[in-house]
Amino acid sequence: MHHIARSFVPAPVRHFLPRTLKRVVIVGGGPTGLFCADRLRHHFEVTVVDSKQFFEFTPSVLRAVVDPSHLSRITFDYRDVLERELGVEFVLGDASNVATNAGGSARQGTVRVAGHEGAGKLHFDYLIVAVGVGNGLWKPRLRGDPVDAALTNAAPAPHRDSSPPELTLDDRRQTLRDLHERIIGSRGVVVVGAGLVGVELAAELVHFFPQLKVTLFDGAADVLPQLGEGARGYARNWLRLHNVKLRLGAPFRPSLVKEDQVVLTCVGTRTRSAQLFNDDAVLKRKGQIRVNRHMQVLRRADGASGSSINSTTDAFTASDPCLEEDDRPYEMETMGNGRVFAIGDCAAVDGVPTAQMIFHGEEMAAVAVANIEANEDVASPFSLANAPPREMESEQPFLCCTSLGPHDGMFSTQTELVSTGSLAALQKQMLEVTKMGALRGELLSSLLWHPVH
Numbered sequence: 428m429h430h431i432a433r434s435f436v437p438a439p440v441r442h443f444l445p446r447t448l449k450r451v452v453i454v455g456g457g458p459t460g461l462f463c464a465d466r467l468r469h470h471f472e473v474t475v476v477d478s479k480q481f482f483e484f485t486p487s488v489l490r491a492v493v494d495p496s497h498l499s500r501i502t503f504d505y506r507d508v509l510e511r512e513l514g515v516e517f518v519l520g521d522a523s524n525v526a527t528n529a530g531g532s533a534r535q536g537t538v539r540v541a542g543h544e545g546a547g548k549l550h551f552d553y554l555i556v557a558v559g560v561g562n563g564l565w566k567p568r569l570r571g572d573p574v575d576a577a578l579t580n581a582a583p584a585p586h587r588d589s590s591p592p593e594l595t596l597d598d599r600r601q602t603l604r605d606l607h608e609r610i611i612g613s614r615g616v617v618v619v620g621a622g623l624v625g626v627e628l629a630a631e632l633v634h635f636f637p638q639l640k641v642t643l644f645d646g647a648a649d650v651l652p653q654l655g656e657g658a659r660g661y662a663r664n665w666l667r668l669h670n671v672k673l674r675l676g677a678p679f680r681p682s683l684v685k686e687d688q689v690v691l692t693c694v695g696t697r698t699r700s701a702q703l704f705n706d707d708a709v710l711k712r713k714g715q716i717r718v719n720r721h722m723q724v725l726r727r728a729d730g731a732s733g734s735s736i737n738s739t740t741d742a743f744t745a746s747d748p749c750l751e752e753d754d755r756p757y758e759m760e761t762m763g764n765g766r767v768f769a770i771g772d773c774a775a776v777d778g779v780p781t782a783q784m785i786f787h788g789e790e791m792a793a794v795a796v797a798n799i800e801a802n803e804d805v806a807s808p809f810s811l812a813n814a815p816p817r818e819m820e821s822e823q824p825f826l827c828c829t830s831l832g833p834h835d836g837m838f839s840t841q842t843e844l845v846s847t848g849s850l851a852a853l854q855k856q857m858l859e860v861t862k863m864g865a866l867r868g869e870l871l872s873s874l875l876w877h878p879v880h
């Protein structure tokens with residue numbers, strides 16, 4: 428019951444209270460990593476490791492590109508929130524080389540963390556990997572990430588040599604300001620990819636810069652191929668009405684770009700998991716980490732290494748189930764006695780198709796948290812009894828809020844268009860405000876989101 432007593436103590440001094448001695452290390456402070464940190468901090472010594480100093484709410488970064496002042500609303504310094512508000516330790520550095528111990532050892536394993544002050548190993552009883560995927564410009568660039576063409580010149584080569592990482596909020600602000608200036612100074616913008624990111628970006632651009640010529644390219648015959656006809660039709664009409672030129676149904680060719688146009692690539696993601704495990708078999712061919720329905724990382728039972736990785740996938744596409752016959756013709760077992768978990772965009776769940784979106788990532792996070800709590804026989808701070816272990820259900824709801832500029836939008840499932848117009852736009856804004864509140868540990872927003880998973 429000590430979690431109930433803890434909740435009466437002010438957050439800044441809560442970490443001085445006694446806890447179980449078990450340590451959970453969470454690699455990656457994105458929405459899914461922070462979800463786990465917030466839930467597990469009541470019973471465990473929790474450490475979050477991230478390569479950069481700040482959190483950024485990715486769904487709102489497109490607004491920050493057209494309106495750089497928006498960045499302050501969708502970011503915070505990890506130390507301010509994790510250490511000062513939530514009583515969670517924060518370590519700045521790049522994680523790699525997860526190693527698990529044989530039985531009998533004091534802790535379950537170690538992960539190497541290299542920061543600017545040197546490298547060392549963090550010991551863990553449980554490890555949660557939540558490193559996400561790289562998205563070019565749309566997520567802060569980490570060490571070794573390729574720089575997007577828009578920051579160099581108009582030539583649309585998507586993956587150039589690595590450029591300085593965006594470790595601090597000032598670095599990030601500068602990148603987005605540079606991009607903003609390039610857009611203002613250009614004759615037009617070419618958006619490549621008419622999925623959710625490309626459509627939202629095109630809409631932001633024409634709303635904030637009405638004189639700008641915006642062209643949207645995609646090899647698919649229509650915009651938003653992952654949504655139903657109602658949503659596709661609404662978005663298509665909106666874009667045409669606002670003078671976005673649609674070039675659909677033919678592959679994008681760099682030769683189509685004029686000299687003073689800016690190209691913004693909204694397709695493709697890159698794995699960030701490759702350095703984390705010595706064993707390739709932990710990763711699927713596209714670089715996602717194989718997990719079972721309990722979110723436990725799987726590795727080859729015979730200890731051999733797996734196949735080579737193709738590190739680029741399409742953003743926002745459903746991941747394949749983990750167990751394709753040809754992909755895994757050997758026995759698998761859980762890594763580190765089932766105490767190493769992976770969640771969010773970086774994970775592919777055994778037999779469960781998921782999309783790279785926050786709702787699915789949080790569901791994975793909730794399952795991992797429930798299983799760690801069940802293994803230690805502790806209860807969530809909001810429930811009176813200990814819960815049994817959980818596994819991810821094979822069908823996950825696909826609910827999507829797509830903005831079309833600040834005053835219009837769509838709320839849809841994969842097949843149905845539920846609402847449009849200012850109501851859907853307001854819904855998207857409320858999502859941003861309440862999600863940011865919950866991630867900062869604010870009580871009202873946390874209470875609002877807690878029952879969802």
Ligand SMILES: Cc1cc2nc3c(=O)[nH]c(=O)nc-3n(C[C@H](O)[C@H](O)[C@H](O)COP(=O)(O)OP(=O)(O)OC[C@H]3O[C@@H](n4cnc5c(N)ncnc54)[C@H](O)[C@@H]3O)c2cc1C
Binds near residue numbers: 479487624699770
């Ligand atoms: C432009 C855009 C718009 C989007 N809009 C929506 C939307 O409207 N709704 C929605 O649901 N989803 C949206 N998404 C998807 C959503 O952002 C992702 O699903 C979500 O961010 C995934 O969360 P995550 O915690 O798995 O990973 P991430 O958010 O990617 O976080 C991973 C964290 O791990 C850190 N990290 C990576 N490697 C290491 C390492 N080796 N060591 C230490 N730290 C490391 C990174 O710095 C990062 O902080 C959008 C994505 C993009 C790109």
